[in-house]
Amino acid sequence: xxxxxxxxxxxPTVTLMxxxxxxxxxxxxxxxxxILRVNEDGERIPLTVADFDREKGTITIIFQIVGATTELLxxxxxxxxxxxxxxxxxxxxxxxxxxxxxxVGGGVGCAIAYPIAKKLHNNGCEVxxxxxxxxxDLVILEDEFNxxxxxxxMMTDDGSHGTKGLVTDALKELIEEGNxxxxxxxxxxxxxxxxxxxxxxxxxxxxxxxMNPIMIDGTGMCGGCRLTVGGETKFAxxxxxxxxxxxxxxxxxxxxxxxxxxxxxxxxxxVCNLFKM
Amino acid sequence: MPNMSLKKNEMPVQDANVRxxxxxxxxxxxxxxxxxxxxxRCLNCKNKPCIGGCPVAIDIPAFIAKIREKDFEGxxxxxxxxxxxxxxxxxxxxxxxxxxxxxxxxxxxEPVAIGRLERFVADWHNAHSTEAAAVPAKNGHKCAIIxxxxxxxxxxxxxxxxxxxxxxxxxxxxxxxxxxxxIPEFRLPKSIxxxxxxxxxxxxxxxxxxxxxxxxxEVDELFEQGFEAIFIGSGAGLPRFMNIPxxxxxxxxxxxxxxxxxxxxxxxxxxxxxxxxxxxxxxxVGGGNVAMDAxxxxKRLGAENVYIVYRRGEEEMPARNEEIExxxxxxxxxxxxxxxxxxxxNEHKFVTGIKCVEMELGEPDASGRRRPIEKxxxxxxxxxxxxxxxxxxxPNPLIRNTTKGLETNRHGCFIADDNGQTSREGVFxxxxxxxxxxxxxxxxxxGKTAAKAMDEYIKSKx
Numbered sequence: 001x002x003x004x005x006x007x008x009x010x011x012p013t014v015t016l017m018x019x020x021x022x023x024x025x026x027x028x029x030x031x032x033x034x035i036l037r038v039n040e041d042g043e044r045i046p047l048t049v050a051d052f053d054r055e056k057g058t059i060t061i062i063f064q065i066v067g068a069t070t071e072l073l074x075x076x077x078x079x080x081x082x083x084x085x086x087x088x089x090x091x092x093x094x095x096x097x098x099x100x101x102x103x104v105g106g107g108v109g110c111a112i113a114y115p116i117a118k119k120l121h122n123n124g125c126e127v128x129x130x131x132x133x134x135x136x137d138l139v140i141l142e143d144e145f146n147x148x149x150x151x152x153x154m155m156t157d158d159g160s161h162g163t164k165g166l167v168t169d170a171l172k173e174l175i176e177e178g179n180x181x182x183x184x185x186x187x188x189x190x191x192x193x194x195x196x197x198x199x200x201x202x203x204x205x206x207x208x209x210x211m212n213p214i215m216i217d218g219t220g221m222c223g224g225c226r227l228t229v230g231g232e233t234k235f236a237x238x239x240x241x242x243x244x245x246x247x248x249x250x251x252x253x254x255x256x257x258x259x260x261x262x263x264x265x266x267x268x269x270x271v272c273n274l275f276k277m
Numbered sequence: 278m279p280n281m282s283l284k285k286n287e288m289p290v291q292d293a294n295v296r297x298x299x300x301x302x303x304x305x306x307x308x309x310x311x312x313x314x315x316x317x318r319c320l321n322c323k324n325k326p327c328i329g330g331c332p333v334a335i336d337i338p339a340f341i342a343k344i345r346e347k348d349f350e351g352x353x354x355x356x357x358x359x360x361x362x363x364x365x366x367x368x369x370x371x372x373x374x375x376x377x378x379x380x381x382x383x384x385x386x387e388p389v390a391i392g393r394l395e396r397f398v399a400d401w402h403n404a405h406s407t408e409a410a411a412v413p414a415k416n417g418h419k420c421a422i423i424x425x426x427x428x429x430x431x432x433x434x435x436x437x438x439x440x441x442x443x444x445x446x447x448x449x450x451x452x453x454x455x456x457x458x459x460i461p462e463f464r465l466p467k468s469i470x471x472x473x474x475x476x477x478x479x480x481x482x483x484x485x486x487x488x489x490x491x492x493x494x495e496v497d498e499l500f501e502q503g504f505e506a507i508f509i510g511s512g513a514g515l516p517r518f519m520n521i522p523x524x525x526x527x528x529x530x531x532x533x534x535x536x537x538x539x540x541x542x543x544x545x546x547x548x549x550x551x552x553x554x555x556x557x558x559x560x561x562v563g564g565g566n567v568a569m570d571a572x573x574x575x576k577r578l579g580a581e582n583v584y585i586v587y588r589r590g591e592e593e594m595p596a597r598n599e600e601i602e603x604x605x606x607x608x609x610x611x612x613x614x615x616x617x618x619x620x621x622x623n624e625h626k627f628v629t630g631i632k633c634v635e636m637e638l639g640e641p642d643a644s645g646r647r648r649p650i651e652k653x654x655x656x657x658x659x660x661x662x663x664x665x666x667x668x669x670x671x672p673n674p675l676i677r678n679t680t681k682g683l684e685t686n687r688h689g690c691f692i693a694d695d696n697g698q699t700s701r702e703g704v705f706x707x708x709x710x711x712x713x714x715x716x717x718x719x720x721x722x723x724g725k726t727a728a729k730a731m732d733e734y735i736k737s738k739x
Contacts, residue, residue, distance in 0.1 A: 023493050037450055043542060043550040044450075068550055084450040086487040216542065216551075219448050219489055220673050221458075221514040222534035226525060233518060233525065238675070252525055255626040259527045263552040 002036075002085040005058060007078045010140040013065050014108050015074050016050070022057030024087045030115040031093030031210065031242055034059060035218040037084040038072045045069050046215045048112040048241070049088060059087075062111030062140070068267035075275060089218040090241045093208070095119060098182045100126040102174060104167050104196050105145075106188020107133060112210055113187040114141050114148075121148035128179065129153065130170045132192070136161035168195050181205050186245060190257065194250035201246050209245035211236045213256060227253050280317035283386030288393055293606035297576045300462045300545050303603060304368070312397040316344040318382060319389045326379035327391060332722030333431075335359040337376055337391055344394060353402035356395060361434035361477070362427065362721060364403060364469045367396025369460060370718045371597050403472055412481050416440035418735050421504040423490045423676065426454020427717045428708030429510035430477060431724030432731075437480040439732055444504070445482060448489040451541065454512055456717070458541040459533070461570050463577070467540075491675035496683075496704065505738070506703050506731040509691060510724060513670045513709035519562070523620030524666070528554055528628035532563070532571045532667035539574045556663035558582040560631045562617055563667030564594035569601065571665045572609045583609050584659060588616040588636050593646045612659070614638070616649065620664055630658045672710050680704075688713055697727030698734075705731055 006018035024034060033048045045067075051060035065074050076082065093116050095101075101120055105113030110131050121127050129149040133139045134157045146152050153170040154162025163170065171184070184207040186196040193209045200207040213236050216222040220238040227234055230247035234240065289305040290296070296303050307315065319341040327337040335356055343352035356363045372378075372392035380388030420436050422429045425447035433443045451457050453470045478484065488494060490511070499507055516531030518524050530538075535553075538544040542551035559575040561568050564587035576583045585604070587594060591613050594601060605611065614636045621630040635655035638647035672689045684692045684700035690713055697705040707723025709715055 023488065027493065041543065041550060043552075084487050086448070086450070086489060086493070088492060089489065216534060216537055217449060219492075219514070219675065221516070222537050223516040223518070223531040224534045226518075228525060233520070252626070256525065256527060259554070260552040267550065267552075 001081040001083060003081055004076055004078055007076075010062065011138045013138070014062060014111075014140055015065070016060060016062045016111075017073075017076075018058045018060045019082060019085060020057060021059045021085050021087075024059050024085070025052045025054050025057045028052040028059060028088040029092030030095075030119045031112075032088035032090045033212075033218070033241060034061065034085055034087035035089060035215070036061075036073075036082050036086075038069055038076070039083050042072065042083065043069055044084075044216055044218070046089070046212065046218055046237075048210065048212065049115065050111045051115055059085075062108065064108040066268075067264045068271045071268055071271045086218070090237060091239070093119075093185070093210075093242050095123065095125070098123075098125050100128075100180065100182055102128045102130060102171060102179070102181045102184045103149075104171055104184060104186040104188070104192075105129070105131045106167055106192040107138065108140070109188030109192070109210075110141050110145070113185065114144055116185055116187075117145060118148045126150050128174055128181070130155065130167045130174070132156070132167035132170075132188070133161070134158070166195075167192060168199050171196065172199055175203050175205070183208060190250055190254045193245060193248075197245035197248070197250070207245035208242050209248060210241045211243060211248065211253065212241060213253060214259060227256075279320055280314060282318065285318075285387045285390040285393070286311045286315040288390075293603075293608070296463065297573070297607035300577055302466055303463050306400055307393055307397045312344055312394060313347070315390050315394055316341050320381065322381055326381065327376040327389075330376040330379040331359075332375065332718050333359045333725055335376075335395075340398060341389070341391075341394060344398065349398055349401040350406060352398045353406070356398060360721070361431050362473050363395055364399035365427070365456060365465060365473060366718055366721070367392055367394075367399050368465050368469075371716060373598065375718070403469070412479070413438055413440045415442060415481075418442065418739075419444070419504045420731060420735075421446065421499045421507045422510065423496075423507065424448075424454060424510040424512055424708075424710070425452035425474070425484060425486075426510055426512050426708065426720065427456060428710075428720035428724035428727075429454070429508065430474065431721040432508045432510060432707070432728045433482045434477050434480065435725055435728035436731065437477065437482045439728070441732075443482045445484045446488040446490050446494070447484060447486045449541065450486050452484050452486060454510075458537045459567065459570070461536065461540055461574050462545075463573070464570065489675065491679040496676065496680040500703065505735050506705065508697070508724070508727050508731065509676060509699070509704065509706040509710055510708045510720065511673055511676055511710045512720075513672045513690075513714045515671045515673050516666070517669045517671065518666055519617065519668060521617060521619055523622055523628075526620055526622040526626050526628045528556070528663045529620055530663070530665050532561075532567045532665055533670065535571050535665045536567070536574065539578070545574070545578060553578065554663060556580045556661075558584075558659075558661040559663040559665065560584045560586050560612075560617075560659055560661045561665045561667055562586045563669075564589065564596055564613075565667065565669075566596045566600050568665075568667035569596045569604045569609075571667050573604055573607055575663070575665065576607055576609060580663070582661075584612050584661070585609055586612045586615050586617055586631065586633060586659070588614070588649045589646060590614055590638060593638075614649065616651065617664075618656070621658065628662050628664055630660050631664055632656060632658050670709075670714050672713070695726070696730035697723060698730060703734065
């Protein structure tokens with residue numbers, strides 16, 4: 001059992017939790033993920049490590065309430081326990097030697113992009129952050145990004161905060177202004193990462209994306225998380241979650257992500273009704 | 278006078294058309310009368326060839342003699358001297374190629390039903406015994422076991438009985454390994470596995486779930502933590518695919534994923550949080566026990582047509598005869614000598630069919646089995662909405678990639694000698710992690726051998 005020591009509502013659909021998991025906190029690096037089960041009969045879901053504190057022995061997760069399990073998780077409070085919490089899984093992001101990087105985050109993906117931006121910044125790398133949200137109510141981690149970025153571009157779809165437009169608009173501008181990036185790191189919805197990659201391909205800038213497909217065990221056992229990268233089948237859990245974005249078959253990944261959509265929608269309604277009673 | 282009937286007492290089973298709609302155990306187990314009658318078939322012969330056929334060398338005639346005396350607890354104690362998981366082995370061991378294949382009664386007629394008797398004894402013990410296991414006196418030495426599957430649990434049990442302080446590390450949230458994620462409830466009820474794990478805990482074995490060795494903790498850190506010998510029983514869990522077009526369509530599963538969803542995550546239960554696709558027609562590709570398990574699960578989940586697609590003939594299938602027969606009785610359709618070449622999908626990328634070619638058998642290949650050769654112009658399509666790939670697994674690379682000095686072969690299996698000793702001092706390995714995918718009992722045998730070697734190793738150092 002893993003104790004929730006801090007819970008913070010970041011926006012109406014996104015929650016942060018700091019969880020006691022000393023063994024994982026000792027090892028975790030940006031880019032890695034954990035798998036949790038909320039309760040005894042719960043499903044296993046992967047969540048990326050948003051932050052870690054080796055001394056306190058805690059792992060921070062940030063999740064969007066999208067399905068039954070995240071709904072249940074969101075109903076837990078400080079002092080309560082998550083049944084299972086395992087990790088750190090996956091390969092940590094490779095950021096050694098990078099001097100100038102554009103970090104692109106979309107929506108809750110910013111929760112994963114932030115620790116990477118922070119580590120880059122701490123390593124002395126010049127960080128240009130481009131973060132995008134649907135509207136101002138959904139913005140998360142703005143101050144945190146500001147603190148670790150040399151250049152910061154806030155974008156919203158409706159212009160209610162920052163500049164109106166897509167992250168690709170801002171990234172294109174930065175590139176056109178003459179910024180030479182060693183690498184672009186893009187983390188967010190698949191469709192966003194697909195279009196970021198399409199853009200950076202034109203400029204021939206290496207782009208790394210973080211994939212978050214459906215998974216069960218997270219150790220290479222089930223193969224449910226497989227993706228096509230450069231024509232080869234890869235397992236996101238052990239080969240990733242970071243991949244060369246120019247090689248990822250995003251269309252296939254988007255299709256695979258919808259496999260249980262109907263089940264999920266129904267299940268979440270059931271869970272919501274449970275809490276309404 | 279021994280019972281000279283040429284036939285075994287038949288195993289009572291659930292009717293095929295009832296059981297293919299539920300997940301309750303298929304084989305119901307002998308009654309006391311049947312067990313006594315079957316025990317009378319053992320001639321208690323001098324040579325005891327059956328013992329040589331058992332990977333953990335259970336004194337089979339001795340436990341059967343105890344059954345004849347109606348001393349069922351005594352029979353259990355005989356088995357327990359050699360096996361830590363009798364209720365499991367009585368169910369899933371391939372006795373027909375092991376102990377029973379050596380039984381002299383098998384020369385003329387059927388051998389003694391050793392497996393069924395073992396199961397009877399273990400179930401009797403679990404139902405009647407109230408005595409708590411005596412906790413052995415501790416010898417002050419610590420051993421770590423990686424993986425709570427058949428080899429790891431066996432190794433842990435034996436070491437605990439010798440007085441070692443044993444900790445088992447398990448990556449999943451539940452101990453049991455393939456016994457809980459792979460073998461379905463109807464073949465091995467999970468309560469039995471839990472009971473065996475509880476027995477080990479009663480012996481003082483600590484089980485740490487949610488710890489991935491190679492990620493959460495590395496092998497070298499275990500030594501730093503004071504573990505003097507380490508056993509790796511991490512199994513062969515990495516699924517293989519065929520690399521044919523369409524394998525990433527929605528509705529294509531590895532057998533591991535399909536079975537894990539159904540068994541470990543209990544997707545077969547109404548109200549489970551873990552989804553599984555509801556299908557009308559399922560093709561399971563492969564001919565092993567795992568393929569049979571997947572096919573029979575698919576049938577129970579409500580699929581109308583379930584096919585086993587296998588590129589060789591039924592003779593060449595690696596699955597146990599009993600599993601093949603049970604599958605057939607339950608209505609699984611066997612498409613042998615057929616090889617998939619492509620999986621077809623609709624515009625939403627859901628599976629709609631599997632394109633196969635017919636095969637014929639040529640000369641024997643390296644495995645000794647006749648090599649399947651494609652028949653020209655024999656392509657055809659089976660309409661299915663789900664495909665389960667059950668063509669084997671390889672060992673997980675996590676430990677070998679994070680541990681220095683551990684040698685592996687070209688298949689990624691750890692190299693270990695007959696005692697389980699790896700290329701690294703103090704590190705032992707066994708089960709599928711060494712042999713590649715094999716059986717529960719062979720893994721248990723390896724765990725047992727390694728426990729003995731670990732004991733000798735630690736003693737030699739102190």
